[in-house]
Amino acid sequence: DGGITQSPKYLFRKEGQNVTLSCEQNLNHDAMYWYRQDPGQGLRLIYYSQIVNDFQKGDIAEGYSVSREKKESFPLTVTSAQKNPTAFYLCASSGGQLGEQYFGPGTRLTVT
Amino acid sequence: DQQVKQNSPSLSVQEGRISILNCDYTNSMFDYFLWYKKYPAEGPTFLISISSIKDKNEDGRFTVFLNKSAKHLSLHIVPSQPGDSAVYFCAATSNSGGSNYKLTFGKGTLLTVNP
Numbered sequence: 001d002g003g004i005t006q007s008p009k010y011l012f013r014k015e016g017q018n019v020t021l022s023c024e025q026n027l028n029h030d031a032m033y034w035y036r037q038d039p040g041q042g043l044r045l046i047y048y049s050q051i052v053n054d055f056q057k058g059d060i061a062e063g064y065s066v067s068r069e070k071k072e073s074f075p076l077t078v079t080s081a082q083k084n085p086t087a088f089y090l091c092a093s094s095g096g097q098l099g100e101q102y103f104g105p106g107t108r109l110t111v112t
Numbered sequence: 113d114q115q116v117k118q119n120s121p122s123l124s125v126q127e128g129r130i131s132i133l134n135c136d137y138t139n140s141m142f143d144y145f146l147w148y149k150k151y152p153a154e155g156p157t158f159l160i161s162i163s164s165i166k167d168k169n170e171d172g173r174f175t176v177f178l179n180k181s182a183k184h185l186s187l188h189i190v191p192s193q194p195g196d197s198a199v200y201f202c203a204a205t206s207n208s209g210g211s212n213y214k215l216t217f218g219k220g221t222l223l224t225v226n227p
Contacts, residue, residue, distance in 0.1 A: 004155075031213045040121070042201060042217040043156070050213050058214075090155050094213065100146065101215060103155030 003027070004104035006091050011109045013085075021076045021107050023091035031094045032074035033101060034058075034066065036087040043090065049074055078109065085111045115139045116204050118218035126226055131189040133221050135202030138183065142204040146215065147176060147187050150199045159200075160187070192225045199223070 004025045013019045025032065031050050035043040035058075045058030049068040063082025068074055074093075078085045088108050092101040117136045125131045135145075143164040148156035162169040162176045162185065169176050175188045189196055202218040 006155075033213075035217075040219065042116075042118075042219040044217075045214065048213060088153075092155075100158055100161065102158065103148075105155050106153065108153070 004091060004093055004102060006089075006104035006107050008107060009105065011107055013109070013111050015111055016080045017111075018080060019078050019085075019109065019111075021078065021089055021091075021109070023074045023076065023104060024072055025074075025091075025093045025102075025104075026072060027093055027095060027102065028071070029093035029095035029102075030071070032068070033092040033094075034064070034074070034076045035090045035092065036060070037090060037106075038087050046076065078111075085109060113138070114218075115142075116202055116216050116218040118200075118202055118221050120221050121219070122222040122224070124224045124226060125192050127194055128191045131187075131192045131196065131223055131225065133187040133189075133200050133202075133223065135185045135187075135218055136183055137185075137204050139204070139206070139216070140183075141206040142216075144205050144207055145176070145178060145185050146203045146205075147174075148201040148203060148217075149196075150201060150220070156201060189223075192223075194225050194227050197223060197225050 007022045033048040034046040047066040049055035065077045090106045091104040094101045146161040147159040150156040160174045178185045199220040201220045203215040
């Protein structure tokens, strides 16, 4: 089955630690995205990548980093510089010009 | 500045009746609009979309209407079913500005369909 996988579903970390969230897709999509969702908020774009070895900052990139070494994978690192890292993180991909994005199941990150 | 606005945080309707979810946008460059449905602790799923060259798009029980002059779109669900209970996000993008890979999302509307 084609789709997007994110792991793990739930992640707990201590404040001050970096943590990397995984995102893999087998849809052969060129573009991939990371969003975060907070209660009562929409989806806010963290980073996106239109092609391998290239990525751009979204609206709230501070405290995050990404890499895109393979077409299938777009990991997100939440660094200790991110002031409010506890959130629901969503990865998405798209393969066409019309903007339809397909989302993974999300990772709930809790930092204490 | 919020470019896509969903002014109703929640909506409650009876099963079998029509649900109408509204969305307003401010960016005149937006020319493609999408609706996503999201259950708790899951990723959003694409529901229906509309291009700015159309004013209506229908898919089964779901119809999206676009009023470009008012910068307003709405999603109609008829008849509503309890399984439609979810958060609905409106999203917009510009296919003409070179940034057609980015979607701008509203904050969502929680729809509850009561049996």
